[in-house]
Amino acid sequence: MGFFKLSARDALLMVIFAAAVLLAPIWLKPFGAAYPDLLQKFAIFGLFAIGFNILFGLTGYLSFGHAAFLGIGSYTAVWSFKLLSMNVIPAVIFGTLTAGLLAVLIGFVSLRRTGIYFSILTLAFAQMCYNLAYSVLTPITNGETGLRVLRDDPMVLDRAVGVIQEGSPIGDFFGWQMQGFPAFYFCAAMLIIGFYVSLRIFRSPFGLKLRAIKSNQTRMRYTGFNTRPYLLLAFVISGMYAGMAGTLMVVTDPLAGAERMQWTASGEVVLMTILGGVGTLLGPILGAVLIKYFENIFSAFNTDVLHDVFSFMPDWLENFFVTIVHPFVGEGWHLTLGTLFMVIVIFLPGGLVEGFNRLFQRRKKKASSEAAGSRVATGGEKQATAEN
Amino acid sequence: MDAIFLQILNGLDKGGAYALIALGLTLVFGTLGVVNFAHGALFMLGAFCAVTFQKLLTLSKQVKDESITFFDAYKEIPYLEIWLGDTGAAIIDWAVPLSIFMAIPVMLVIGLIMERGLIQYFYKRSHAEQILVTFGLAIVLQEIVKSFFGANPIPTPAPDIIAGSANVGAWFGLGDSVVYPYWRMIYLVFALIVIGSVFAFLQFTTFGMVVRAGMADRETVTLLGIDVERRFTIVFGIAAIVAGLAGVMYTPILPPDYHIGMDFLVLSFVVVVVGGMGSLPGAVAAGFLLGILQSFASMNEIKSIFPGIDQIIIYLVAVVVLLVRPRGLMGRKGVMED
Amino acid sequence: MAERNIVLNIQDVNKTFGGLKALSHVNLQIEEGKTHAIIGPNGAGKSTLLNVCIGRLEPTSGSVTFNGEILTGKAPHEINQAGVVRVFQTPEIFPELSLLENVMIPALSKRDGAFRFNPFRRLADETDIRDEAESVLRDMGLLEQKDHHAGSMSRGDKRRLELCMGLVQHPRLLLLDEPTAGMSRADTNSTIDTLKRIKERGMTKVIIEHDMHVVFSLADKISVLAQGAIIAEGPPDEIRGNPKVQEAYLGGAHE
Numbered sequence: 001m002g003f004f005k006l007s008a009r010d011a012l013l014m015v016i017f018a019a020a021v022l023l024a025p026i027w028l029k030p031f032g033a034a035y036p037d038l039l040q041k042f043a044i045f046g047l048f049a050i051g052f053n054i055l056f057g058l059t060g061y062l063s064f065g066h067a068a069f070l071g072i073g074s075y076t077a078v079w080s081f082k083l084l085s086m087n088v089i090p091a092v093i094f095g096t097l098t099a100g101l102l103a104v105l106i107g108f109v110s111l112r113r114t115g116i117y118f119s120i121l122t123l124a125f126a127q128m129c130y131n132l133a134y135s136v137l138t139p140i141t142n143g144e145t146g147l148r149v150l151r152d153d154p155m156v157l158d159r160a161v162g163v164i165q166e167g168s169p170i171g172d173f174f175g176w177q178m179q180g181f182p183a184f185y186f187c188a189a190m191l192i193i194g195f196y197v198s199l200r201i202f203r204s205p206f207g208l209k210l211r212a213i214k215s216n217q218t219r220m221r222y223t224g225f226n227t228r229p230y231l232l233l234a235f236v237i238s239g240m241y242a243g244m245a246g247t248l249m250v251v252t253d254p255l256a257g258a259e260r261m262q263w264t265a266s267g268e269v270v271l272m273t274i275l276g277g278v279g280t281l282l283g284p285i286l287g288a289v290l291i292k293y294f295e296n297i298f299s300a301f302n303t304d305v306l307h308d309v310f311s312f313m314p315d316w317l318e319n320f321f322v323t324i325v326h327p328f329v330g331e332g333w334h335l336t337l338g339t340l341f342m343v344i345v346i347f348l349p350g351g352l353v354e355g356f357n358r359l360f361q362r363r364k365k366k367a368s369s370e371a372a373g374s375r376v377a378t379g380g381e382k383q384a385t386a387e388n
Numbered sequence: 389m390d391a392i393f394l395q396i397l398n399g400l401d402k403g404g405a406y407a408l409i410a411l412g413l414t415l416v417f418g419t420l421g422v423v424n425f426a427h428g429a430l431f432m433l434g435a436f437c438a439v440t441f442q443k444l445l446t447l448s449k450q451v452k453d454e455s456i457t458f459f460d461a462y463k464e465i466p467y468l469e470i471w472l473g474d475t476g477a478a479i480i481d482w483a484v485p486l487s488i489f490m491a492i493p494v495m496l497v498i499g500l501i502m503e504r505g506l507i508q509y510f511y512k513r514s515h516a517e518q519i520l521v522t523f524g525l526a527i528v529l530q531e532i533v534k535s536f537f538g539a540n541p542i543p544t545p546a547p548d549i550i551a552g553s554a555n556v557g558a559w560f561g562l563g564d565s566v567v568y569p570y571w572r573m574i575y576l577v578f579a580l581i582v583i584g585s586v587f588a589f590l591q592f593t594t595f596g597m598v599v600r601a602g603m604a605d606r607e608t609v610t611l612l613g614i615d616v617e618r619r620f621t622i623v624f625g626i627a628a629i630v631a632g633l634a635g636v637m638y639t640p641i642l643p644p645d646y647h648i649g650m651d652f653l654v655l656s657f658v659v660v661v662v663g664g665m666g667s668l669p670g671a672v673a674a675g676f677l678l679g680i681l682q683s684f685a686s687m688n689e690i691k692s693i694f695p696g697i698d699q700i701i702i703y704l705v706a707v708v709v710l711l712v713r714p715r716g717l718m719g720r721k722g723v724m725e726d
Numbered sequence: 727m728a729e730r731n732i733v734l735n736i737q738d739v740n741k742t743f744g745g746l747k748a749l750s751h752v753n754l755q756i757e758e759g760k761t762h763a764i765i766g767p768n769g770a771g772k773s774t775l776l777n778v779c780i781g782r783l784e785p786t787s788g789s790v791t792f793n794g795e796i797l798t799g800k801a802p803h804e805i806n807q808a809g810v811v812r813v814f815q816t817p818e819i820f821p822e823l824s825l826l827e828n829v830m831i832p833a834l835s836k837r838d839g840a841f842r843f844n845p846f847r848r849l850a851d852e853t854d855i856r857d858e859a860e861s862v863l864r865d866m867g868l869l870e871q872k873d874h875h876a877g878s879m880s881r882g883d884k885r886r887l888e889l890c891m892g893l894v895q896h897p898r899l900l901l902l903d904e905p906t907a908g909m910s911r912a913d914t915n916s917t918i919d920t921l922k923r924i925k926e927r928g929m930t931k932v933i934i935e936h937d938m939h940v941v942f943s944l945a946d947k948i949s950v951l952a953q954g955a956i957i958a959e960g961p962p963d964e965i966r967g968n969p970k971v972q973e974a975y976l977g978g979a980h981e
Contacts, residue, residue, distance in 0.1 A: 007850055062516045113710055116423050116515045116665075120657050121710060124703040127654055136696030197845075205834055205852060206845040208823075212831050215820035222780065222818070223891070224806030224835035233843060263654065267523055274520060327535045335535070338527030345521040346509070 010199060017195055017282075021188045025181065033293055036180040037252075041292045043187035044248045047194045049272040049284035051241020054198060056270070057279035058207060059234050060214035064119045064266050065106065065126030069099040069239040071133065071261030073246025075141055078256045081149045085157035086165060086172045088186065088251045092244060099243020100236050102129075107235035111228060114217070126263055133258040146257035171251040183252045190248060194241060195285070201237070202281060210234055211279075242269075271341050277351030286352060291337070298336055301329035390557060394566050395683045397556065401572040401641065403679020404579030405431075408634035409656040410663060410671035411583060412627030418603035418666040419620045422507055423515050425522040428653025429529040430495065430628050434635025435644035436533055437494055439542050441487035445480045482547045484640055491636045492629055499628025503621050526650065534646040546571040546640035571640050578637050582630060583672055589626075590668070599623055603666065658706040664719025674717055678702050731758045733899055733930050734779070734810070739788030741774055741954075748774045749785070749954045756899070761921075761931045763941045766951035767974060772934045773815070775951070776901055779932075780812045781805045792899065803840045809898035813905060815934075817884035819891070821877025825868055828876045828887055829859035833894045862894045865920060882909050889917065893924060900924075902933045906940050918943050942966070950974065 006014055020027070024042070028034040033042075052066055073095035080091040110121040133141040141147055149169040158164055171178030173186055201207045213220050213227050220227050250256055259265075272291050277283025306325055310318040328336045348355050413427050448464035468476030479486065506525065510518045545551065550570040557566030590596035602609045602616045609616050635644070642648065655678075663674030684690060686698035697704075709716060734756040741749040748771045756762045764772050777783040779790055781802045790797040797805050811832075820828050833855045838844075863869045866886045871879070876887060885908065892900055905921070906914040914937065921944055925931070935941050941948065941962070948965045950958040952974040958965060965971055 005846075005848060007848075060516070062519065064519075109707060109711065113714060116519065117661065117710060117714070119516075119519060120661055121707065123654060124658055124706050128700045128703040131699035132696055135699045200848075201845045203849055204845045204847050205838070205849050205855075206843060206847070208827060208849055209831065209834065212820050212823060212827070215822045216818060219818045219820065220831070221802040222782075222806060222812060222814075223832045224803050224811075224840060224895070226801070226803045226840040229841045229843075237845075267527075270520065271524075327532070332531060332535055334527055335531035338524045338531060341524030341527065342506075342521055345517055345524060346506075349513075349517060 043191040045288035046285040048245035049288040053284040055238035058210035063122040065122030067265035068126040068129040069242035070246040073243030074256035077247035077250035082153040095247030100240040103236040103239025130261040149254040277353030280353040283353040399680030399683030403676035407675025410659040414671040426526040428649035430631035431635040432649030434632030437491040438487040442483040495632030499625035503624040541643035541645040544639040664716025667718040670718030763945035770951040771954040811897035812901040813892040815903035826872040
């Protein structure tokens with residue numbers, strides 16, 4: 001009860017979650033996913049998806065422009081590296097804050113509309129940011145080449161203290177170089193904090209009000225709530241998560257490019273969220289991990305690997321399967337992604353978490369069918385009395 | 389004056405493409421109530437119809453090159469030229485316009501398959517789910533095209549005879565600087581003809597009347613016992629043809645690559661929103677308007693005052709319109725005004 | 727002296743839709759602690775009047791004041807926060823939320839006001855809000871189903887839930903739009919009992935109702951609306967015998 005103000009069940013969830021994240025390098029080993037680059041991606045995109053879910057999952061507002069926040073977070077982080085210090089703490093703070101500011105601006109305008117108009121407005125804003133980053137803002141974003149940290153950048157704080165790294169600059173956490181596993185553990189810590197905040201929001205009256213807005217916004221207004229500030233806060237919070245994810249991308253690799261802001265990146269986070277389960281706590285992270293995992297595996301496949309995989313088959317069958325599967329792997333990973341997108345929306349709009357729940361409940365229902373039967377009986381009785 | 393006239397001309401052909409795509413989007417949204425993020429992919433498929441047609445026509449046979457005598461040299465000669473001689477060469481030259489005849493049935497079939505196979509199951513689901521599933525479909529379609537045609541733009545030239553530019557300025561008594569490529573002019577005329585035929589079809593046929601009634605009030609029309617759904621399937625097919633033709637004819641202006649559809653789609657959505665969700669004249673007017681605005685914004689004089697304005701003008705207009713007049717320029721009151 | 731007791735004052739309200747006159751020169755004063763019924767044939771403008779009161783519609787002319795505060799032109803949430811709460815005729819609930827949550831939302835609105843940012847407060851700690859919601863649910867006989875999804879309930883239960891959502895706000899003025907329409911006789915009677923009980927607590931109510939049984943068992947005063955105008959007003963006994971009212975109803979029924 002007293003544990004970070006969580007209920008016993010949530011405290012348990014939190015402990016298991018934290019343990020699972022921190023021990024990921026061990027238990028992901030059998031899946032071949034235990035190397036730091038991929039683990040970092042899991043944590044970063046998990047954070048991105050958690051944040052997106054606070055908006056889409058709780059309020060039902062589908063933003064198609066969250067990549068803009070990812071991008072601005074990245075650019076700010078690189079500039080924090082360049083101007084202030086290679087220490088990652090200021091980068092994370094500034095990146096998250098600027099993303100929050102941009103979210104205030106975009107949210108203030110976009111939230112005047114709902115439904116598809118909101119989606120299109122956010123998409124339009126994100127495309128605007130993307131186009132600007134490529135063109136006029138080149139002095140800040142370095143256009144197509146991308147923005148990177150150079151050895152002779154000012155780094156005022158570092159020079160003041162007199163700690164200047166040798167070689168190409170790497171993010172630094174008070175002496176820990178943000179590479180490999182230390183970088184993963186930094187991202188993992190951010191993910192755990194992010195998850196904790198999201199858990200608290202889900203369990204708060206604020207979270208309940210957001211869900212009520214999703215369910216019936218008109219009624220919320222007639223119930224005495226000014227819904228717009230609630231929505232704006234949800235939007236800004238989720239934008240800040242995206243910004244933090246953007247800074248973490250830079251923390252692990254001090255480079256920012258405009259393609260990070262493209263709307264396909266916005267679409268990817270939507271897919272992660274719906275794949276795992278919109279509005280669920282763990283779903284978005286699950287979705288992010290699965291997508292990054294399969295992206296990694298599938299992209300590495302080429303025809304030779306495929307022939308290896310299907311080598312147990314007779315030759316003609318092997319060739320047949322390789323031909324079928326080939327367009328979906330390697331360069332064709334996006335084809336798999338698009339197909340997955342459709343399959344999930346068509347067959348499992350609630351995402352994997354809901355799928356599990358449904359399976360689980362069906363089994364539970366079978367077990368307690370007697371109890372259900374008696375409930376039906378009382379319901380019938382009530383109807384009978386009502387008809388009298 | 390000349391410069392302004394030129395910019396208007398330059399905006400018109402792009403505006404024509406926007407208008408054609410937005411027209412289909414609006415038709416589909418107004419009748420089926422579906423927000424189709426895969427509509428841009430139809431434009432792209434149309435463009436690749438032209439590419440495929442051109443590839444088919446230029447299927448070649450290796451022939452020994454007689455003009456080189458030192459060693460055995462081979463050159464590729466298209467079968468058409470071998471069989472038909474100069475006529476064959478002319479047909480190949482005219483591949484893009486001719487591919488319209490292939491594109492119409494192909495796009496119709498694609499449209500019908502898409503509607504019956506997927507879209508019809510999403511009539512009753514939320515707009516968010518419609519957006520997501522069609523977004524997925526768009527990715528799938530463009531990736532399929534990518535795996536067949538590669539990632540690079542494929543040049544598909546206009547026929548030689550109309551490859552040059554017209555001195556439009558002279559026609560209107562303006563300076564010689566106003567030149568305008570023939571093909572863009574053809575595109576504009578073509579767009580106007582297609583738009584005109586769609587409007588005429590909706591205005592003067594009983595089928596069109598039912599569709600218009602369905603757009604105005606679907607429930608009532610259904611209550612009248614008219615099978616709206618089957619007609620709407622055909623409407624989707626028509627929208628697919630319109631988008632496809634827009635794509636076919638655009639290939640000489642911009643060599644198509646697999647993501648051309650997405651690029652146009654985002655802009656076309658903005659066009660639809662500016663024009664007014666569900667308003668066909670609005671979509672057309674906004675298409676041309678935004679095309680011209682974009683063309684003006686890319687003038688150096690304007691860019692020097694507002695740097696980068698050419699990149700964002702369309703989105704900026706959309707934002708302003710949505711805030712000031714949420715139903716768009718010509719949208720009906722109450723249609724998705726929230 | 728009499729002025730002070732008037733809670734809701736509807737002054738010369740007109741409302742036209744295009745050419746159609748939905749309300750014409752409606753004057754209505756609701757006294758504190760009283761139950762005021764508005765009756766009238768279909769299309770008389772009863773729902774329009776309620777919609778004007780809660781800000782869903784803006785009157786073409788005229789004004790609505792609540793305790794001296796002008797309501798016309800205010801946002802719906804401001805009107806609600808001022809203490810005017812409406813119970814909808816077609817249930818406007820939160821279908822994805824549980825019954826308990828459905829009732830906790832208006833209770834939170836009463837406590838938190840139009841906006842309050844408290845992401846780190848625990849819903850589980852809101853025991854007073856929960857207790858209050860549960861007691862209202864108990865009153866309406868819905869407590870046992872408190873964890874069910876509201877969307878899966880029967881229509882009658884949804885209506886009762888609507889009532890719970892209105893009552894939990896302890897409004898100074900409760901507007902009830904046909905609270906028993908579509909209910910069974912037994913449910914109607916239990917709803918009447920509940921409404922009588924809150925009357926004893928002194929809540930002011932305006933009821934729009936078709937069921938004369940409900941009207942005459944609850945109302946202190948009745949206004950009769952026909953074709954957008956008030957044609958009669960008075961205590962129930964007086965209205966019952968009013969020939970104009972009978973004519974309006976019969977005439978309305980024939981149309």
